[in-house]
Amino acid sequence: xxxxxxxxxxxxxxxxxxxxxxxxxxxxxxxxxxxxxxxxxxxxxxxxxxxxxxxxxxxxxxxxxxxxxxxxxxxxxxxxxxxxxxxxxxxxxxxxxxxxxxxxxxxxxxxxxxxxxxxxxxxxxxxxxxxxxxxxxxxxxxxxxxxxxxxxxxxxxxxxxxxxxxxxxxxxxxxxxxxxxxxxxxxxxxxxxxxxxxxxxxxxxxxxxxxxxxxxxxxxxxxxxxxxxxxxxxxxxxxxxxxxxxxxxxx
Ligand SMILES: Nc1ncnc2c1ncn2[C@@H]1O[C@H](COP(=O)(O)OP(=O)(O)OP(=O)(O)O)[C@@H](O)[C@H]1O
Ligand SMILES: [Mg+2]
Numbered sequence: 365x366x367x368x369x370x371x372x373x374x375x376x377x378x379x380x381x382x383x384x385x386x387x388x389x390x391x392x393x394x395x396x397x398x399x400x401x402x403x404x405x406x407x408x409x410x411x412x413x414x415x416x417x418x419x420x421x422x423x424x425x426x427x428x429x430x431x432x433x434x435x436x437x438x439x440x441x442x443x444x445x446x447x448x449x450x451x452x453x454x455x456x457x458x459x460x461x462x463x464x465x466x467x468x469x470x471x472x473x474x475x476x477x478x479x480x481x482x483x484x485x486x487x488x489x490x491x492x493x494x495x496x497x498x499x500x501x502x503x504x505x506x507x508x509x510x511x512x513x514x515x516x517x518x519x520x521x522x523x524x525x526x527x528x529x530x531x532x533x534x535x536x537x538x539x540x541x542x543x544x545x546x547x548x549x550x551x552x553x554x555x556x557x558x559x560x561x562x563x564x565x566x567x568x569x570x571x572x573x574x575x576x577x578x579x580x581x582x583x584x585x586x587x588x589x590x591x592x593x594x595x596x597x598x599x600x601x602x603x604x605x606x607x608x609x610x611x612x613x614x615x
Pocket of ligand 1: 404406574578
């Protein structure tokens, strides 16, 4: 059975794309069949794997012009890429009946091929994100350990609650993890405590530390494990992937 996880936070630059790429790569290295879906018109996930051109992008899939045919980037790891065209999709699809269910329906025929489908969401709570949440079983929220990072949380929690009520009763926030973490900073430790108070055991134990290699790897079209398998970033995402697999093993 495949598990679909939306990686979402309407705040920009919190590590959604970096996490989707590296969790995906880490799970694939553990032998899981993984599909990554780039739902962001910025197409950063697509660019992180150096995909410049593909026959089918998620835009064509959402508009019904094409079937979903992912690009295989590494063993066990496929990507449904994005293009800038996707920025027009919110407008184009806004009058369509059942517009929130388009992604869910579109990927249904290929979902069973995968153990994990991870969706990289844009930094907004518009129709593209709503489609991701409607297609998802679980939501992971990456958070930076800043005071303001937790201030905006009520908004996304509220939106996920509405999606749960009206569109997809199964979807739940099941995971929260801290990115760009520096344990020497008192503020970071304090904020993590606040996050724990709020999310309890949904907060993963693994912290993703600040690590320049994570910012460099996309320029080579590589995930962190292929770019520098010994760096802190690889260590942290490896540890997070282990936790993810363990959580699902307990289900
Ligand atoms: N742990 C980390 N250490 C150092 N740099 C990081 C780390 N995680 C992410 N970055 C860098 O921070 C920037 C923002 O990360 P990323 O693109 O993953 O965030 P995002 O939430 O997807 O952004 P957006 O909201 O624009 O989609 C990128 O330049 C990325 O390389
Ligand atoms: Mg992103």
